[in-house]
Amino acid sequence: MLDLRLVPLSTIKLQEEVDLERLGGLVEAFKKSQILIDPPVVTKGLGKRLMQIDGANRISILRLLGCSHVVVQFVDYQDTSQVSIKSWTHVSKVNKSAFTKKLRRIEGAKTERFKLGLGVTLTGHPLASATVIFRDGNGLSVYPDSNLYKRVKLMRRVVKLYEESIVRDNIVTVESRNALTQFFKKHKDSNVALLFPTFSSHEIYSLLERGITLPTGVTRHLINERVLRINYPLEMLKKQVSAGEKEKYFKKFLSNLNLRFYEESTYIVE
Numbered sequence: 001m002l003d004l005r006l007v008p009l010s011t012i013k014l015q016e017e018v019d020l021e022r023l024g025g026l027v028e029a030f031k032k033s034q035i036l037i038d039p040p041v042v043t044k045g046l047g048k049r050l051m052q053i054d055g056a057n058r059i060s061i062l063r064l065l066g067c068s069h070v071v072v073q074f075v076d077y078q079d080t081s082q083v084s085i086k087s088w089t090h091v092s093k094v095n096k097s098a099f100t101k102k103l104r105r106i107e108g109a110k111t112e113r114f115k116l117g118l119g120v121t122l123t124g125h126p127l128a129s130a131t132v133i134f135r136d137g138n139g140l141s142v143y144p145d146s147n148l149y150k151r152v153k154l155m156r157r158v159v160k161l162y163e164e165s166i167v168r169d170n171i172v173t174v175e176s177r178n179a180l181t182q183f184f185k186k187h188k189d190s191n192v193a194l195l196f197p198t199f200s201s202h203e204i205y206s207l208l209e210r211g212i213t214l215p216t217g218v219t220r221h222l223i224n225e226r227v228l229r230i231n232y233p234l235e236m237l238k239k240q241v242s243a244g245e246k247e248k249y250f251k252k253f254l255s256n257l258n259l260r261f262y263e264e265s266t267y268i269v270e
Helices: 020-033 056-064 096-104 148-165 177-186 201-209 243-255
Strands: 004-008 012-014 041-044 050-054 069-074 083-087 089-092 110-115 130-134 138-143 170-172 192-195 219-223
Touching: 004 243, 012 056, 020 056, 050 056, 050 201, 050 219, 056 069, 083 201, 096 130, 096 138, 096 148, 130 148, 138 148, 148 201, 177 192
Parallel strands: 012 050, 041 069
Antiparallel strands: 004 069, 041 050, 083 219, 089 170, 089 192, 110 138, 130 138, 130 192
16 A cells, blocks of 8 residues: 655664765755655664665755655565565676686685586575676675675675776666676676675664665665655755644645556656
């Protein structure tokens, strides 16, 4: 069931880091439009708090722009009919030899080489913090000991190295060997894919409890019946607007909401 809420920004904890590379441009876009186009998605967090599962950048931007509240879509994290968790795949171009050496030099990292073939999955080692697969089918899993927090700590180091070593030109979803092959055929300049593990909701809650956020662009939440394009005015989210005025406007906004549901998969040209 659709659940839009007006909530204080102070009640929301982020489960992933903000994408600092994109933040500046997004701030300017928000200043120009003066609207919140798509609501962030949240779920029940720890205690009375909420946990962000989509929209970390939007939440951070609203805080920077002096907003005290935000309109969010609330979902039940334990209900797989509402939310499913996957992971993004980063694809770009690197110097294969140099990048492999840097991965092997990361402190606390173990590595395992493999070649894609019969019985070998795209994710490589089952405990991998990240798995690198090159165009030629050679792969390298980077993993620590079997500890969730060490896995995420190592993932942070890999992503940091990735940001320094790769021009991140594409973030896609690659879930099969055939999909990876087709992507490399389509993008002839790309020679490497970085795949990340998919975390369970329990693991993400456990990380949140420890104050650990996941790197940006790694965890992907698929929201069933996602609400988009609400175009909510930032003016009605600002600190100087009283709580009563905010609530009155929000109730009127909900009563005038005109929704259209698309059941089929859809491509949007941007």
